[in-house]
Amino acid sequence: xxxxxxxxxxxxxxxxxxxxxxxxxxxxxxxxxxxxxxxxxxxxxxxxxxxxxxxxxxxxxxxxxxxxxxxxxxxxxxxxxxxxxxxxxxxxxxxxxxxxxxxxxxxxxxxxxxxxxxxxxxxxxxxxxxxxxxxxxxxxxxxxxxxxxxxxxxxxxxxxxxxxxxxxxxxxxxxxxxxxxxxxxxxxxxxxxxxxxxxxxxxxxxxxxxxxxxxxxxxxxxxxxxxxxxxxxxxxxxxxxxxxxxxxxxxxxxxxxxxxxxxxxxxxxxxxxxxxxxxxxxxxxxxxxxxxxxxxxxxxxxxxxxxxxxxxxxxxxxxxxxxxxxxxxxxxxxxxxxxxxxxxxxxxxxxxxxxxxxxxxxxxxxxxxxxxxxxxxxxxxxxxxxxxxxxxxxxxxxxxxxxxxxxxxxxxxxxxxxxxxxxxxxxxxxxxxxxxxxxxxxxxxxxxxxxxxxxxxxxxxxxxxxxxxxxxxxxxxxxxxxxxxxxxxxxxxxxxxxxxxxxxxxxxxxxxxxxxxxxxxxxxxxxxxxxxxxxxxxxxxxxxxxxxxxxxxxxxxxxxxxxxxxxxxxxxxxxxxxxxxxxxxxxxxxxxxxxxxxxxxxxxxxxxxxxxxxxxxxxxxxxxxxxxxxxxxxxxxxxxxxxxxxxxxxxxxxxxxxxxx
Numbered sequence: 001x002x003x004x005x006x007x008x009x010x011x012x013x014x015x016x017x018x019x020x021x022x023x024x025x026x027x028x029x030x031x032x033x034x035x036x037x038x039x040x041x042x043x044x045x046x047x048x049x050x051x052x053x054x055x056x057x058x059x060x061x062x063x064x065x066x067x068x069x070x071x072x073x074x075x076x077x078x079x080x081x082x083x084x085x086x087x088x089x090x091x092x093x094x095x096x097x098x099x100x101x102x103x104x105x106x107x108x109x110x111x112x113x114x115x116x117x118x119x120x121x122x123x124x125x126x127x128x129x130x131x132x133x134x135x136x137x138x139x140x141x142x143x144x145x146x147x148x149x150x151x152x153x154x155x156x157x158x159x160x161x162x163x164x165x166x167x168x169x170x171x172x173x174x175x176x177x178x179x180x181x182x183x184x185x186x187x188x189x190x191x192x193x194x195x196x197x198x199x200x201x202x203x204x205x206x207x208x209x210x211x212x213x214x215x216x217x218x219x220x221x222x223x224x225x226x227x228x229x230x231x232x233x234x235x236x237x238x239x240x241x242x243x244x245x246x247x248x249x250x251x252x253x254x255x256x257x258x259x260x261x262x263x264x265x266x267x268x269x270x271x272x273x274x275x276x277x278x279x280x281x282x283x284x285x286x287x288x289x290x291x292x293x294x295x296x297x298x299x300x301x302x303x304x305x306x307x308x309x310x311x312x313x314x315x316x317x318x319x320x321x322x323x324x325x326x327x328x329x330x331x332x333x334x335x336x337x338x339x340x341x342x343x344x345x346x347x348x349x350x351x352x353x354x355x356x357x358x359x360x361x362x363x364x365x366x367x368x369x370x371x372x373x374x375x376x377x378x379x380x381x382x383x384x385x386x387x388x389x390x391x392x393x394x395x396x397x398x399x400x401x402x403x404x405x406x407x408x409x410x411x412x413x414x415x416x417x418x419x420x421x422x423x424x425x426x427x428x429x430x431x432x433x434x435x436x437x438x439x440x441x442x443x444x445x446x447x448x449x450x451x452x453x454x455x456x457x458x459x460x461x462x463x464x465x466x467x468x469x470x471x472x473x474x475x476x477x478x479x480x481x482x483x484x485x486x487x488x489x490x491x492x493x494x495x496x497x498x499x500x501x502x503x504x505x506x507x508x509x510x511x512x513x514x515x516x517x518x519x520x521x522x523x524x525x526x527x528x529x530x531x532x533x534x535x536x537x538x539x540x541x542x543x544x545x546x547x548x549x550x551x552x553x554x555x556x557x558x559x560x561x562x563x564x565x566x567x568x569x570x571x572x573x574x575x576x577x578x579x580x581x582x583x584x585x586x587x588x589x590x591x592x593x594x595x596x597x598x599x600x601x602x603x604x605x606x607x608x609x610x611x612x613x614x615x616x617x618x619x620x621x622x623x624x625x626x627x628x629x630x631x632x633x634x635x636x637x638x639x640x641x642x643x644x645x646x647x648x649x650x651x652x653x654x655x656x657x658x659x660x661x
Contacts, residue, residue: 022046023054036061036075043081053081053300072097072116085130086301092123092293097143118143123293132159132304138289141434142174149173155286163187163305170286177282181208187257187307188213195279206279209238213310215262218275230275233391235264238312246390247431250315254388257307260284265386265393313387316381320434324378327438331375334445338368341452346459352413354458359419360451362410366421367448370402374427374437392430402440403428464529471536475520478543482508483551503601504554508546510605511613516542541610549617554619556601560593565622566631584634587646591655592627599652619661626659 027041031137038061045054059077072095079090097118105111112295120141139154155170165185171178183195189210196205202222208215214235220228237246244251260280266273287306294304341364343346351357377399380386386394397403405422423443427436483489486508492498496505519539524534546553555562567589569582583589600620607613633639649655 010416030059032059032075032077036073036277037242038075039064045083047083052084052554054083055081057081067135070089070099070101072099072118079127081300082129084300086127087129088127090125090127092121092125094121094293095119096121114146116143116146120148121289122397123290125294126159127301130301131162132294132302133161134159136290136294136304138286138293140173140289152338153286153289155179155290157290157304159304160185162302163307167432169402171281172282172285175282175285177285179283179286183308184212186255187214187305187353188310189215189308195282197282199278200315204278208279210309213257213308214239215276216308220275228270228275232262232264232272238264246314247392248317249390249431250351251312251390254310254313255307256310258309258311258388260287260308262309262311263389265390265392267396270393312390313388314386314390316386316391323379323434323438327434327441328375328378330445331371331441333370333376334371334441334448337365337372337377337452338448341455342368346463347455350459356458357455358410360455362408362419363411363421363451364448366408367444370444371441373399373401374441376552377433377437395430395433398426398428398430399433399437402426402437420427468529468535468536471533471540474540475523475536475543478540478547479516482543482550485547488512502554503557504550507553507604510544511542511607515608538610542613545617546615552621553604556597556604559620559624561590563593563627563631566628585630585639585643587643588627588630588639588659590624591646591649592659596623596652596655596659622661623659626661630659 023043023045025041025043029037030040031037032040038059040057040059042053042057043055044051057077057079057133059075061073061075063072063074074095076093077091079086080088082088095118097116100115100117101112103113115200120143121138122141123136123138125136125167128134136157136159137154139152141152142149150173153170153174157164157168158166160166163186165183165187167182169178169180175197177195177197178571179193180196181189182191184190189208190212191210193208193210195208196203196204198204205221207217207219207221214232216232216236216239218228218230218232219226238251248550259272260283263273268274278502290304297644302633342361347361349355351361377395402423403426405420405426407418409416411417411420423440425436425439425443427433427440429436443618486504488508490505492501498509499657516539519535519542523532523535523539526535567584567586569584597620600616600623603616603619604613607616630639630642645658
């Protein structure tokens, strides 16, 4: 037996020696908390091909001098690693001093007369393989005039597998605050939790009673007198419910923790919520002091978990979800439609030009806000917001803005007015919120749709009238200009006939009598908007074309004279000084500038639409371009054959076809 023990001891010693041989100590400069520059000493164990942190760890920073602040800071850390994880006791010491130099005292040895004020912060945290486990303590000691003060701040917690459990306490020496209480083995407040603090210069003792994470009573005393005794009867009632049902809403008790604030669906102004604020703020100060050291979490350690409070988990009626399936997309469409209307430039610009629009704007804007309110409720439900918050507590009187008759305001050009916003059904029953929202949204949608339809009709009429007014102005301006341009009011001289007047005069007279006046009369008599616009646009097209093409029309009759030089060739005369003048391509020139041109001009007078007139003007322009092209290529045998072919042609359409027009 002794031999076996001896052999085991030798094996153990051998293993320790092997481990020691594989461990190396590293000392290196590093930066901690992104602020402190110092030296860390760490032991690394070679494990296969990698090294892990193993054994003691130390860090000590340089005395950190913040520029121009006379601030002296220093950080010291020591602890232990086990296979890369925090293990055992870790200590932190953070010194934050403010240096005041008074004088340099002379003597054989120079001495500095100075004062140090500040805080020495220390923490002791226990870990087990990277997980908070065991006792955690923090303490802040005030330094004043180079001396540590008796009054100090501190806190103490116990952890098991990362979660705070058991007894806890904290105190603030300067702030004169304290907390005391107990956590269950699962990490929830249980029994009496006492907090002491000052509020508005008065000493307050706050006592809270928890039942396994549920706050059931909150009492505040001032000078021994009770100033608040708040019972959470809704929580007590739920805890006593054996069936786990509240007014047809099933619930269970949550296993997760929710931190300091206890919430059971209370809205932001509820006393059951606001009464916790000051005490929670006192408690949070100490949690933040722990977090200052513990929240620098990495792969080496886990952050501490503080559960504190728990909540009821509610399961709402299944039929609500089927209602939401239809209600949610309808509300989204409503909000989008109302936003589109309210941002429509046409409505915005004409808001005060149509009497009914300001009222409609106000109603639709109010409907948009109320629709968004309902959509917000659904979004909260979809996010699980009410899974742990009792919705009837959060909306005790229903949905604000829709739980009773209300009003909306709207601006006229001169004043701001209000009008009632009444519904046949209101969202005032927290137990029937979803079905009431469904009914209310249908009423809002129907009324808003009716207003929108009316608004679009009004703006359409307004736009139509604006369009007609614009056409009227264009027609009048163009006609007035063309009457002057084409000398419409000029009398025919006694020594001339109508056919002897310039072509522009004759064309405008004929088109006015046979086309323009007819379209104008139909335009003025038209009742249908689309038909009226069509006639007005045709009339403006004709007048605009006549204005634009006036100079070219005036020159159409001069086309033969303009082209004469293109169809004339000059050659040297051996007998006289004057060159011999020769006409080229006489048939092409004669037939085109005679029969065909006259045919084209006559067609101008017979135009029935703006398109006809445009095409016939372009044909004359195309004829001129084609003749210039043929004249420049007069020596081409094909052009010569074309000239011979045209000698016998007198029909305009055949001449046009031969010229490839």
